[in-house]
Amino acid sequence: MKYGDRCRVIELKGDFLRKIDNTTSNMDLQIEKSLVNEGDPNIRISKQAWIKEASFCKLFFDIGQKVNELCKWNFDIKGIEPIQYGIYSDGGKYDWHVDQGAKMFLKGGSVRKISMTLFINNPDEYEGGEFDLELFPPEKEPRYETFKLKKGSAIFFQSDVWHRVRPVSSGVRKSLVAWYSGPPFR
Ligand SMILES: O=C(O)CCC(=O)C(=O)O
Numbered sequence: 322m323k324y325g326d327r328c329r330v331i332e333l334k335g336d337f338l339r340k341i342d343n344t345t346s347n348m349d350l351q352i353e354k355s356l357v358n359e360g361d362p363n364i365r366i367s368k369q370a371w372i373k374e375a376s377f378c379k380l381f382f383d384i385g386q387k388v389n390e391l392c393k394w395n396f397d398i399k400g401i402e403p404i405q406y407g408i409y410s411d412g413g414k415y416d417w418h419v420d421q422g423a424k425m426f427l428k429g430g431s432v433r434k435i436s437m438t439l440f441i442n443n444p445d446e447y448e449g450g451e452f453d454l455e456l457f458p459p460e461k462e463p464r465y466e467t468f469k470l471k472k473g474s475a476i477f478f479q480s481d482v483w484h485r486v487r488p489v490s491s492g493v494r495k496s497l498v499a500w501y502s503g504p505p506f507r
C-alpha cells in the first residue's frame with residue numbers, strides 16, 4: 322500500500338544550486354554513451370557521466386529523505402547511486418521506461434524506490450525534451466503529465482512510475498538523475 326502523491330516538484334536554491342553548477346562545469350566528466358537497454362539500443366539516445374563525490378551525493382540523499390517524509394511515502398531508503406549527469410542534444414531522448422524492475426537489484430539486493438530528475442539548464446535552451454510522467458488512470462487521455470521545468474527544479478517520483486524524455490529537436494537538454502534505494506518491499 323502506498324500513500325499520497327506519486328511525485329513532488331521541489332525547487333533547489335542557493336548554495337545547493339551553486340554547488341551543482343560548480344560540479345557540473347568544473348568536473349572532468351567522463352561522458353559516455355548510454356549503456357543501458359542494450360537489448361533495444363534505440364530506447365535511449367543521450368550521453369551520461371557519473372558524479373560519485375560523496376559530499377555531492379549526500380546533498381541529494383538528504384533532500385530525497387526529506388521528500389520521502391514530506392510525501393509520506395516512508396520508504397526504507399538506505400542508499401543513493403552515483404548521480405547521473407545526462408546530456409541530450411539534437412535527437413536525444415529516452416523512451417517510456419521504469420527505473421525499477423525484477424532484474425534491477427543493486428549490489429546487496431537493494432531496489433530503487435525513489436527517482437529524481439533535476440533540470441540543470443533552462444527550458445529556453447532547447448526545443449522538445451519534455452519529461453512525461455504517467456500519473457493518471459487508463460481512461461484519462463493523455464495518462465501522463467508533462468514537465469519542462471526551469472533550471473534548479475527537481476521532480477521526485479516513485480521509481481515504478483513510467484516516464485520518458487521526449488526527443489530534443491534543437492539545443493541541449495541537461496539533467497541530473499538520482500535513484501534512492503533500500504531493501505526489497507515486503
Ligand atoms: O534525463 C532525465 O530527465 C530522465 C532520465 C531517466 O529517466 C533515467 O535516466 O532513468
Ligand SMILES: [Fe+2]
Nearest residue numbers: 418419420484
Ligand atoms: Fe528513468
